[in-house]
Amino acid sequence: MPVSGLKHAGILAGGKPFLLIIIIVMQGMITHAQCPDVAAVFPKDSIIICADTTYKLVLPAKPGISYTWNTAETANAIDIHQSGKYWVTVTDGACTPVTDTVFILFNSLILIPNVKDTLLCLNKPAPPMQAYGQNLVWYSSPTSTDGSHTAPIPSTADTGSTYFYVSQTILGCESPRAKVIAEVIDKPSFDLGENIIIPCGAPGVVLQTVAQKYTSYLWQDGSSNNEFLATEAGKYVLKAENICGRLIDTVETVLCNTRCLNFPNAFTPNGDGRNELFRPGAFCPITKYIFTVYDRFGRQVFHSTNPNEGWDGRISGKKADIGTYIYYCIYDDFMLKRQLMLRGSVTLIK
Structure with missing residues (x-):
């Protein structure tokens, strides 16, 4: 308790000096400098906690201070299991009790990073995987614990898909992991085959x-x-294209009674440059080819095993008769996949 003193000197009767000391007790001047301050109970009005965790809200344990929580608990610390509003009343001896409130939020709303699957070409250089978010961490599986802040570079040595996983951390809370796919493809490859018979x-x-x-x-x-339904004889062309390249292939179709060879029924070896050869x-x-021409008497006038050669209308160097x-x-x-023998007649015209 604070006190104050007064001193007074003098001389008593008979000539003896004296010293008077007066002590005064200063009532009603108790200081409240150490009383709880409502602003100092919870330094923050709200606290964000990562989802799927348990949080312990702790206040200082001091002699003479008691706590009463809205949960009816009286310890200096309580376990928080769900989001909500929490308050505590602090009582400290002769001090006026103070009550403070805090909002606890379990942050289950941290979104996964924005990701985009990547399409790559076989045996071509690949860029690092991409994702968009804060404090990204890359993983090789959904459950692996070893992450990296460096984006991985996928291999393009073989076709197929590789899976990567990435999370972001906001306010100290890590999001669920997003799956990112790197898929490797090859340039177009197909073959329409040989000519086809309808x-x-x-x-x-x-x-x-x-x-x-x-x-x-x-x-x-x-x-x-x-695919394409070919209903007529002719040439059909297919073009295929992707990010790795393009391919064009052609096939011809013929009707069932069509042969690879067609012979004219007349020719005119007269030197005008048209229809000179039969x-x-x-x-x-x-492949195998034997071509022979005979006159009306059965005499051989021309013979060849080369389909590019033709009869010029001469016999032994002389012009044949019309x-x-x-x-x-x-x-x-x-086309028909078998050996054929064709027989016919042709008219030589001058």
Whole structure:
């Protein structure tokens, strides 16, 4: 208790000096400098806690100070399991009790980073994986504990998909992990095959290839499927394209009664530069080939095993007579997949 003193000196009767000391007790001057301050109980009005954790709210344990929480607990620390409003009343002896409030938020709303899957080309250099967020950490699996702040660079040594996982940390809380896919593809690859026969009585033949992911297809008529119904004899072209390249392939179809060789029924070896040779028109590969021409008396006037050669209308260097001649041709038909023998006649015209 604070006190104050007064001193007074003098001389008593008889000539003796004296010293008077007066002590005064100063009532009603107790200082409250050490009493709890409502502003100092909870330094912050709100506290954000990471989801899936348990938080302990702790106040100082001091002699003579008691706590009463809204949860009815009286210890200096309580466990917090859910978001909400919490308050405590602090009593310290002769001090006026003070009450303070704090909001606890379990942050379960941390969003995963923004990610975008990556499409890569076989055996081409790959850039680092990309994601967008704060304080990113990359993982090799959904449950691995070893993360890296450096974005991984996927391998392009083989086709297929590789999975990566990335999280972001906000206010000390780590988000769930987002899956990011790096997929490696090859340039288009297909083969329409050899020339195709449209079977007799059939509406057509289906030209097709196995569809590759992320690849666009375009036929000669502008259609964009990976297959096409060919109903007529002719040439069909398919173009395939993706980020790694493009490929174009062509196939011809013929009707069931179409042969690789077609012979004219007349020719005019007169030196005008048109129809000078008698030979077949070939629109597919010819392997085995024997071609012979005879006159009306059965005498051989021309013979060849080369489909590019033709009879020029001469016999032993002299111009042959105008008239009809007979020919035979034996060859392996590429379209019909069998050996054929053709017999016919041709007229030599001057």
